[in-house]
Amino acid sequence: MAHDTTVPTRRLTVGQAIVEFLKVQYVERDGAEELFFGGAFGIFGHGNVAGLGQALLQYQDEFRYFQGRNEQGMVHIATGYAKMKNRLGALAVSTSIGPGATNMVTGAGTATVNHIPVLLFPSDAFATRSTGAVLQQQEHPYAMDVTANDSFRAVSRYFDRINRPEALAPALLEAMRVLTSPADTGAVTIALPQDVQAEAYDFPESLFAKRVWHVARNRADTAALQRAVDVIKAASKPVIIAGGGVVYSEATNALVAFAQKTGIGVGVTQAGKASMPHGHSLALGALGSSGSAYANTRANEADVVIGIGTRYTDFTTASNTMFKNPDVKFVNINVAEIDALKESAIPLVGDARETLTELLELLGDYAVPAAERKSTEAAVAEWRDEIDRIIKVVDGPTLSQAEMIGLVNAAAAKEDVVVAAAGSMPGDLHRLWRPGTPKGYDMEYGNSCMGYEVAGGVGAQIAAPDRRVFVLVGDGSYLMMAQEIMTAVQEHLHMTVVIVDNYGFGSIAALSETLGSQTFGTRFNERGEALRHDGARLEVDFVANAKSYGAEVFSASTAAGLRTTLDDAKAYDGTSVVYVQVDAQGRFGGSGAWWDVPVAEVSTLPSSQQAREVYETNKAAQKLYL
Known part of the structure; x- marks a missing residue:
């Protein structure tokens, strides 16, 4: 033609x-x-x-x-x-x-x-x-x-x-x-x-x-906004769940203004972790299965849940056991209709920043009762004190993961970024990390993809060369995909990779124990005499491995040593790696929330039988919000 x-x-x-x-x-x-x-x-x-x-x-x-x-x-x-x-x-x-x-x-x-x-x-x-x-x-x-x-x-x-x-x-x-x-x-x-x-x-x-x-900032439907206003005004114990949509729409200031005027406490998802300043008196912090009991208690009692830019994954809803008030209602702000309609909510399909601003104006003088605001502020203060207690260095024989996180957080500047994914790290970071800015926290937890950490950190550092990226990666994830350290060296990126060695797939080891599976297949051990993986621990020279990619590598085994190596890593003009061992059992837990991972219905193992009894008890508390 x-x-x-x-x-x-x-x-x-x-x-x-x-x-x-x-x-x-x-x-x-x-x-x-x-x-x-x-x-x-x-x-x-x-x-x-x-x-x-x-x-x-x-x-x-x-x-x-x-x-x-x-x-x-x-x-x-x-x-x-x-x-x-x-x-x-x-x-x-x-x-x-x-x-x-x-x-x-x-x-x-x-x-x-x-x-x-x-x-x-x-x-x-x-x-x-x-x-x-x-x-x-x-x-x-x-x-x-x-x-x-x-x-x-x-x-x-x-x-x-x-x-x-x-x-x-x-x-x-x-x-x-x-x-x-x-x-x-x-x-x-x-x-x-x-x-x-x-x-x-x-x-x-x-x-x-x-x-x-x-890129448009779409507005929510006017009639839907009015229905949302009516529901919120009737609420006495509302709670906000802030997701990644708050960060991506640059709605953090609008969220702060909304919370400050209404007195509603704000819990955050993994993607929304940095959407509310850590120091704000209404910042409840991490909410969900990887959250804190302080934020989750507020969600348990809430009569209205305002979800902003969240997908309501099972970790956020505690597998639909989080919201215990039998009369709870939902108002969802989201650019995606599929997410705005979840939990049978009043859907406000629109940009988070613009919708929050319009909703606040329509609410007029509405605010939660003074006693409710005071109760939320008390919970926030208690949780901050609890974080300080958890990350406090106690100088045990081996650093806990929480202590390690606290030390890295202290070494990071306000504008720096932490990147992690999958395993036990995201849960502890969700609870304990205190980001300095809305873009200071990148957790790949939507797909929970092991191996994202180093590569994702390289991408973040390329995008923001004026901010230092700290990658926190466990030994299990590191062994899946560490080679992009070489890309960081090749591109002369000033980033720091912290390899946290807890001797195996630590997150699944902990989960396996609670589910009656006895940490099976989660520790890195040789095959023993009984042909099981219960022999000597496999030793991996992570320092030599990281050096082979061209990075400058530092290692530490104590709190004082980690402080020094982090300073040395930041001062190095290039890509640096810090290797630190942590106590395999030294993790923070206790969110007070459940996560639905099915347990064998029948088994000859007593551990599985006991875990099934616990599972059925939790399963009975599940509900659909129809």
Whole structure:
């Protein structure tokens, strides 16, 4: 078909057209405009080396290229970057066909669960099929158009496959629609057949013009706002649950104003941890299964729950046992309708900052009874004292995890960032860490993905080079994915990785005990004489391992030593690693909340039988809020 010769075109390969497009995408919110893409990560193989790889080489002086060590790690880096950018910036990731592509699936799932924009370009089989099955191609006898990349469909907010160059322009525009959407963002996957990547086409010049994507602050429905006002005004013991939406919409000041005027206490989820200043008199702190008894007690008694930017995961709701008041009602503020309607709430579908501001104005002089505010403030003060007690160094033979967290927190400046994921670390950090700013806390707990820590920290540090990132990673997670330390060294990042060695999968060891499974398969021991893993402990030289990546490594075994090594690590002009052993049993617990993890209904093990009895008691307290 002949092209319209009146439309200016530029002859480029598909790979080159992609880079030219990414170079000129901008985002704007509240009048502040910035470049959306900070560059691209890529590991090259036969699927992309001469396609998108060639394009990244050709434009390397105009579009920044980063080299990663592992495809999953590159997606985690992109996720950490976009989180730190408040979802107003993103990275692209290019991989070869086959395992290089499918290595990204876990990272894609992590980004999508957390509503974080990442753009993925996995290479794919030949669109022309002229070669027959290619190296690393999955073949299916029932469909020739199905490839391994179809596995991305389940973990992407948008998926497409470009079998012809003409399809690229609409796909890229759809990708940007999703990436810049406050409600629908997540992983965007565009599969690129390797022959199509290198194919030339006369693309319309307008595709490469500067394009600004305006991020809207949508307002909630007026009638819904009035219904919410009526419910809140009738409340005597309300509580606020602040989630990640508060942080991403930059609504922290609006939240403080709302709490201060109404006197309602604020509990925070993992994603919303830094949405309320730690020192505020109404900051109840961590709420949920990984929260504190102080915040959870307020939620237990609440007659109205105001959820702001939260997804109400099982950790937040304590598997639907948290809200015990039989007459409890919910008001939810969320940009995503699916989350706003959870718990049969009055849904305020809109931007957190704008909706909070409008709701506060409509509430007029409403405030909780003076006695209720005083009770909340007393709980907040008691919890702060409890934190001080928990993290206080007692100079035992081995540091507890809580003591370690307190020492790292003390070493961090107000603007510094802590990054962690999965395991026991997030629970203790959720309760104990005192972030200095709204972007001072990045916990990957939506997908609870072990291995995110180091890579996510690299992304956060690239996005915010003026802030020091502290990565806290347990030995179990470190062994899953530590190699992006080399990327940090390569990029001359001034970040600190703290390796916390508790001799195995410590979080699951503790959970296993409570569920009657006797820490089975959670400690790193040799196979013993009875052919069980109960022999000598496997010793890993984490210091030597971290050094091998080029980082400067420090180690400590005491509180005084950890203080010194943290100072040395901060003073080092580059990527530093601090190794510290902690007491495997020295964790803080006691949230007063349950988490539903099913226990074997029948068993010959007394430990499992006992755990089942406890499970059935807790299960009986579960309720749906219909």
